[in-house]
Amino acid sequence: MIAHAAVDLGAIARNAATLAELVAPARVAAVVKANAYGHGLVEVARALARTCARLCVYSLEEAIVLREAEIDAPIHVLGPVPPGDLDAAHAADVALTLWDRGLYARQVASVARRRGRRFTIHAKVDTGVVRLGLDAGDAPDALQRYAATPEFALAGAFTHLAAAEELDSSFTDEQLARFLAATRELGPGVERHAAATAAAMLWPRTRLDTVRIGIGLYGIWPSVETEALMRVRGVELAPALTWRTRIAAMHEIDAGTTVGYGRTWQAPRRSRIATLPIGYAEGLPRAAGNAAHVLVRGARVALVGRVCMNMAFADVTGVAGAAPGDDVTLIGRDGREEILAADLAAACGTIGYELVARLPAHVPRTYAAPVS
Numbered sequence: 270m271i272a273h274a275a276v277d278l279g280a281i282a283r284n285a286a287t288l289a290e291l292v293a294p295a296r297v298a299a300v301v302k303a304n305a306y307g308h309g310l311v312e313v314a315r316a317l318a319r320t321c322a323r324l325c326v327y328s329l330e331e332a333i334v335l336r337e338a339e340i341d342a343p344i345h346v347l348g349p350v351p352p353g354d355l356d357a358a359h360a361a362d363v364a365l366t367l368w369d370r371g372l373y374a375r376q377v378a379s380v381a382r383r384r385g386r387r388f389t390i391h392a393k394v395d396t397g398v399v400r401l402g403l404d405a406g407d408a409p410d411a412l413q414r415y416a417a418t419p420e421f422a423l424a425g426a427f428t429h430l431a432a433a434e435e436l437d438s439s440f441t442d443e444q445l446a447r448f449l450a451a452t453r454e455l456g457p458g459v460e461r462h463a464a465a466t467a468a469a470m471l472w473p474r475t476r477l478d479t480v481r482i483g484i485g486l487y488g489i490w491p492s493v494e495t496e497a498l499m500r501v502r503g504v505e506l507a508p509a510l511t512w513r514t515r516i517a518a519m520h521e522i523d524a525g526t527t528v529g530y531g532r533t534w535q536a537p538r539r540s541r542i543a544t545l546p547i548g549y550a551e552g553l554p555r556a557a558g559n560a561a562h563v564l565v566r567g568a569r570v571a572l573v574g575r576v577c578m579n580m581a582f583a584d585v586t587g588v589a590g591a592a593p594g595d596d597v598t599l600i601g602r603d604g605r606e607e608i609l610a611a612d613l614a615a616a617c618g619t620i621g622y623e624l625v626a627r628l629p630a631h632v633p634r635t636y637a638a639p640v641s
């Protein structure tokens with residue numbers, strides 16, 4: 270075993286419960302895209318399927334994996350589904366995201382008609398991310414047309430916020446106002462949703478009927494602002510991921526010896542260097558070299574030299590007895606020390622989201638079951 274991820278499904282279930290309590294009476298839709306933010310799509314979805322309002326994925330392929338795993342919870346596909354895949358989407362009984370006003374909407378209707386059952390639709394309104402969605406100005410008319418299309422079951426209308434991680438963003442209020450105006454004519458049976466984790470925490474008025482929670486489920490704060498505010502309110506999240514490898518080889522080197530490609534690190538004294546069998550192909554960002562720390566025998570040690578494709582180096586000079594086979598914790602706890610996904614991400618110049626989403630699917634994962 271070269272690297273390994275241990276996922277605490279109990280922590281994920283507790284985070285879901287914590288967030289559900291925070292946002293009630295709004296409901297929680299669980300976002301499990303990107304392999305459940307690297308935590309494992311099917312296992313995480315199973316742990317949440319019965320307690321969350323629905324599961325949100327990005328692609329139809331992810332939805333089909335869930336259906337093949339016999340998860341029958343409602344699934345909303347947030348991203349685009351190509352016209353050629355609409356039959357498969359209908360067969361998988363997923364809710365589509367719709368923002369089209371022309372040919373594509375007609376194709377969706379025609380697949381539903383041919384297959385003899387309505388297509389569940391969440392209409393998307395773009396209020397300021399400029400990504401997917403109807404222009405807010407066109408939305409009222411398009412939404413009326415969706416509502417009047419007999420082949421559509423218009424279940425929801427939603428938008429996505431651009432700057433909700435910030436405490437003092439008037440833009441969030443502007444987006445919310447645009448969204449409420451665009452959806453004013455919708456009947457009460459159509460669910461409205463706008464908030465992801467950060468907005469659900471910082472902007473209670475964006476919670477509406479449902480919130481779409483991703484990062485918070487995994488015990489990772491969307492931003493330092495959200496963490497600070499929620500901690501003051503007594504809201505805690507439990508990190509769900511432990512990511513470890515083991516020392517593959519040890520080297521005693523003299524002062525002045527350089528380590529790794531480009532010779533970017535030079536031993537300031539006689540040093541003991543551990544070779545770690547993990548590199549950027551395994552999800553450790555190249556930027557971690559000479560920047561991040563890992564835990565060995567309960568001690569925090571520096572990654573030195575450049576991270577290679579499949580290997581990296583740690584300076585374990587200060588760790589008595591460090592030897593091949595020792596556990597190396599990249600994310601998680603070892604004794605009294607802990608490295609959070611956000612810590613490793615910050616050292617690499619990125620965010621927790623990117624770090625966990627890029628954890629390769631081929632890294633073996635083990636799961637601690639939720640206590641039920």
Ligand SMILES: *Cc1c(COP(=O)(O)O)cnc(C)c1O
Nearest residue numbers: 300347429465466481482483484
């Ligand atoms: C990814 C995503 C979410 C979840 O965002 P978090 O910040 O991880 O909670 C919600 N809505 C949409 C449309 C998304 O793409």
